[in-house]
Amino acid sequence: MAAPLMDIAVSRNGRRVLNVWFGVLLVFLYTPLALLLMFSFNDNNLPVFPLRGFTTDAYEAFAANTELRASVVTSAKVAAVSSLLAVLLGLLAAVVLVRRRLVGKAAAAALLLSPLVVPYIALAIGLLVFFNEASVSPGLSTIVMGHVVLSIPYTILILVPRLERLDMRIEEAARDLGAGVLQTFRLITFPLILPALVSAYLVAFVLSFDEIVVASFIAGDATTFPLYLFSQLRFPTLLPQVIAVACIVMAASVLVLVGAELARRVAERRLLGEQTGQPAP
Amino acid sequence: MAVEAEKIAPPESARGFPGRPRPALVTTGLLAPPVLWLGVFFLVPVVLIFLYSVNVFAFFPGTQGFSLDAWRNFLDGSPFLDLFWKSVRMSLIVSVVAVVAAYPIAYYLALIASKRKYVLLLLILAPFLVSYFLRILALKVILGDQGVINSFLFWTGIRAEGDPVPWLLYSQFTVILTLIYVYVPFVALPIFVTLESLDRRLLEAAADLGASRWQTFRKVTLPLSLPGVIAAFIFVFIPTTGEYFTPLLVGGVGGTMFGNAIADQFGQSLNWLNGSVLSFFLLVVVAVLMGIFARYLTIRRVATG
Amino acid sequence: MSSDQTRDDPITERRLGRGDFLKLGALTAGTGILAACGADDAPEPSGAGGTTGAAEPAEEHPPIEQEQGNLEVFEWAGYEYPAYGGEDGVLKPYIDQRGKPKFTFLTSDDQALGRVRAGYRPDIVHPCVDYTGNWVEMGVVQPWDTSLLTNFADLEEPLVTGGQIDGQQYFIPADWGFSSPLYRSDHVEPDGEESWALFYDDRYEGKISWWDSPLENFVIWGYVNGIEDPWEMTDEQLDEARDFLMSKKHLCRNFWSSQTDLDADIAAGNIWIAYAWAGSYVAARDAGLDVVYSEPKEGRLGWNCGFVLGAETENFRHAHEFVDIWSSVESAEWIINNYAYGHANTSVDLAKVPEDYVSVFHLDNPEARQEPNAHYARPVTTERRAAYAQRWDEVKAA
Numbered sequence: 001m002a003a004p005l006m007d008i009a010v011s012r013n014g015r016r017v018l019n020v021w022f023g024v025l026l027v028f029l030y031t032p033l034a035l036l037l038m039f040s041f042n043d044n045n046l047p048v049f050p051l052r053g054f055t056t057d058a059y060e061a062f063a064a065n066t067e068l069r070a071s072v073v074t075s076a077k078v079a080a081v082s083s084l085l086a087v088l089l090g091l092l093a094a095v096v097l098v099r100r101r102l103v104g105k106a107a108a109a110a111l112l113l114s115p116l117v118v119p120y121i122a123l124a125i126g127l128l129v130f131f132n133e134a135s136v137s138p139g140l141s142t143i144v145m146g147h148v149v150l151s152i153p154y155t156i157l158i159l160v161p162r163l164e165r166l167d168m169r170i171e172e173a174a175r176d177l178g179a180g181v182l183q184t185f186r187l188i189t190f191p192l193i194l195p196a197l198v199s200a201y202l203v204a205f206v207l208s209f210d211e212i213v214v215a216s217f218i219a220g221d222a223t224t225f226p227l228y229l230f231s232q233l234r235f236p237t238l239l240p241q242v243i244a245v246a247c248i249v250m251a252a253s254v255l256v257l258v259g260a261e262l263a264r265r266v267a268e269r270r271l272l273g274e275q276t277g278q279p280a281p
Numbered sequence: 282m283a284v285e286a287e288k289i290a291p292p293e294s295a296r297g298f299p300g301r302p303r304p305a306l307v308t309t310g311l312l313a314p315p316v317l318w319l320g321v322f323f324l325v326p327v328v329l330i331f332l333y334s335v336n337v338f339a340f341f342p343g344t345q346g347f348s349l350d351a352w353r354n355f356l357d358g359s360p361f362l363d364l365f366w367k368s369v370r371m372s373l374i375v376s377v378v379a380v381v382a383a384y385p386i387a388y389y390l391a392l393i394a395s396k397r398k399y400v401l402l403l404l405i406l407a408p409f410l411v412s413y414f415l416r417i418l419a420l421k422v423i424l425g426d427q428g429v430i431n432s433f434l435f436w437t438g439i440r441a442e443g444d445p446v447p448w449l450l451y452s453q454f455t456v457i458l459t460l461i462y463v464y465v466p467f468v469a470l471p472i473f474v475t476l477e478s479l480d481r482r483l484l485e486a487a488a489d490l491g492a493s494r495w496q497t498f499r500k501v502t503l504p505l506s507l508p509g510v511i512a513a514f515i516f517v518f519i520p521t522t523g524e525y526f527t528p529l530l531v532g533g534v535g536g537t538m539f540g541n542a543i544a545d546q547f548g549q550s551l552n553w554l555n556g557s558v559l560s561f562f563l564l565v566v567v568a569v570l571m572g573i574f575a576r577y578l579t580i581r582r583v584a585t586g
Numbered sequence: 587m588s589s590d591q592t593r594d595d596p597i598t599e600r601r602l603g604r605g606d607f608l609k610l611g612a613l614t615a616g617t618g619i620l621a622a623c624g625a626d627d628a629p630e631p632s633g634a635g636g637t638t639g640a641a642e643p644a645e646e647h648p649p650i651e652q653e654q655g656n657l658e659v660f661e662w663a664g665y666e667y668p669a670y671g672g673e674d675g676v677l678k679p680y681i682d683q684r685g686k687p688k689f690t691f692l693t694s695d696d697q698a699l700g701r702v703r704a705g706y707r708p709d710i711v712h713p714c715v716d717y718t719g720n721w722v723e724m725g726v727v728q729p730w731d732t733s734l735l736t737n738f739a740d741l742e743e744p745l746v747t748g749g750q751i752d753g754q755q756y757f758i759p760a761d762w763g764f765s766s767p768l769y770r771s772d773h774v775e776p777d778g779e780e781s782w783a784l785f786y787d788d789r790y791e792g793k794i795s796w797w798d799s800p801l802e803n804f805v806i807w808g809y810v811n812g813i814e815d816p817w818e819m820t821d822e823q824l825d826e827a828r829d830f831l832m833s834k835k836h837l838c839r840n841f842w843s844s845q846t847d848l849d850a851d852i853a854a855g856n857i858w859i860a861y862a863w864a865g866s867y868v869a870a871r872d873a874g875l876d877v878v879y880s881e882p883k884e885g886r887l888g889w890n891c892g893f894v895l896g897a898e899t900e901n902f903r904h905a906h907e908f909v910d911i912w913s914s915v916e917s918a919e920w921i922i923n924n925y926a927y928g929h930a931n932t933s934v935d936l937a938k939v940p941e942d943y944v945s946v947f948h949l950d951n952p953e954a955r956q957e958p959n960a961h962y963a964r965p966v967t968t969e970r971r972a973a974y975a976q977r978w979d980e981v982k983a984a
Binding site: 044128129131132219220223227230 | 642691706873
Binding site: 009010011015017018019021022025026028030031032033035036051079083088089090092093095096100101102108110111112113114115116118121122123125126127128129144146148149152154157158160161162164166184195196199202203206210211212213221225227229230240242243246249250253254256257261264266 | 291299304307308311312314315316318319320322323324325326327329330338382384385386388389390392393396398399400401402404405406407408409410412414415416418419420422423429443444445448450460465466467470471473474477478479480486494497502508509515516519520526540542543547553556557560561563565567571572
């Protein structure tokens, strides 16, 4: 059994430093969110100090605000679908880019990565005019189409390094043993790259959920959450509700995180049980 | 289950397996969907932008007609060109700092916190689900004249009461700080993916051969993680050059970037002609930069490989 | 690790050579040619740029029951259901009878124009009067049939006239208000009389905020410098204004574009002097600050927003009913009480309105809103607007 990785990758002091650095990042990331949480219970339309008084008005108002809720659901739907498409298309592209021979591959790569290069606002205008000329009425589906374009470069940039490092001999061994192409993919490749696929999906989801520039031009009569939020900036009356929504989203994410950690521990214990031949504790 | 030596085929994917379609067709078939998607939903709009920039299309119908005047005006020393270089400078700072700051995070996640890594990864990505606007709103509270930081400075006596540090908010500094804040978790991801798939045995081999941890890092880990680092750099450098919302919200008067000029042309100024010129210019420059960068990377890899 | 030499280099190692870029360029150019061929078929906005045909007489529109009924209103945030048309809201009668309209939100007049230009076709839009000409120019709106509006007679005359183009009522006025310097009296003391020149006061460097708008900043400069009609300045005057504004730009903390951000900045003490609408005055007072809504000697600026009707609408009568409710006295009272804006309906009983709103915003004094006391935003031709906008962009880029 090889020496534990931790000894090779980092010294004890190094580990402490990295721990601290990670902690610093967490503080940076979550302090503003903690502030938002505070303000969501604050009796003031504007998120400024000093704090005025505790109130749950914002949450109650949010519960009653069908438009706001609908916009959050819309954003989630758009993000879920567009991310899935982006990961699928990105995977296809990554496979070709990493493993196949192709004349003009660099040109294809340039095309696939080029949405990174165009300012979103210009792309948004271009898309809107394009949909107009193609007589496609702007709406949820057009936002999805646009978001897929934005996300594909990111999914490719995540999947390509992973596929590069994938030892193809494992797959070829499977093929030699008689597995079909799809079988190999399903049983060998897919589980190996699953973390990268999940990462790519998360990145695309987050990108789409919070995306406003493109959405603001090609949403037509659909309203995504960022759109709703941006339009509310004109009057601060609804701002507390929006902050309340953000806090609810945060709380939901925390729940997911806690759930994931618990699940991992359970799985680990079970695995330990199997290995030692004892029933799981 | 051990794999017998004779059965390891030469790693040539073009070799024919029984019942397998011709490799070229498969390749085209695989690549077609993403390329087509981008061809339609990206190339065509970009071409439309170009056509707007030469006035073949125009915002108010009836004023169109091919003309290079807008390009000439822009390239001939307009203030927008200076703004462009300023944006590139700011982006470079953001990108370098973000990648440097994110690398230890990715390293930590991939190689040290092995068991908890996905949960921790989710932990640093979760804030993204909270709307970007609201996080910036909260940042403003922290950085403002009577905000958290300045209040702390007053309280400890470092600054006199009523004499806040003015450049924390609404300045170039704010934009750079905010962009780094927003991008670091994002940027950690590709580095993480590369490090996570690192073959541990290489590190062990290095150790066995007598390399110190630092040497292992420098000669093995770092070079192997370079694709991820490059990807990370691209992740942040290119979008931030055209960044628009952050400078709008926290840039104040001195922190405006090229993206603001573009947004204004398409928005307030209804000057789609000029806006298209600026957009297309940004596109071309960044594409060239990316090309140069990829080329530089090739030489490096050959040199260290 | 596999050492496949015949495998192509991964993309991050492969050079993006000149040959490949050329191929990509050829592909793009080819698409461009195809697209340009299709340019002739580019849909012209209906009504072919600027025609002002007479409105069809009401009899030629089908009765309301036969209309689609799915009214779509392109609105400013804050005016929609549920805030405004909520359970006991002003829009309730309309909603009960005709169903809830669909609201989409615009963030600025220009963004609204941009979206409609690129193909979005709502039934009603809520722009401000100085853009009416641009909307008509684009050919996407038609005149209203005022005989269908029961509250029309109550609407203030000058505002109504302001909404006419070639004698056709393209614009029904709704809400109006002032724009004036707002400043914190505990920190700021004007140098002499109240004046727009406060925006250029060197003593308050870093504490000033101008509105991010192509027109108004030049107009303000014009009034401060005694120009006869700052809304129609010459290119030379505009250049002079631009250079001056560039020199004074460093006094500003930021240029605000969202009122919420401005209110937050004032409440947080980041800004002491700002170009502001009534809502900011109310917000600052609510935050417990001592503020003055200035009466500059050059005169305040004013604005007036209202409704235009989509040229292709299938909900002609629904639209008129909607706007009619908006023009009612109840609606006026709601707007005044909640946003401290004025409303075009002159039959409002001002006794029902908070007293200082009436005095600070001159709700009872129509003359305070007219020249030379106040300068309302007026239609500016596209060409002139572009000249202002170009220089404003240069000020911002500097």
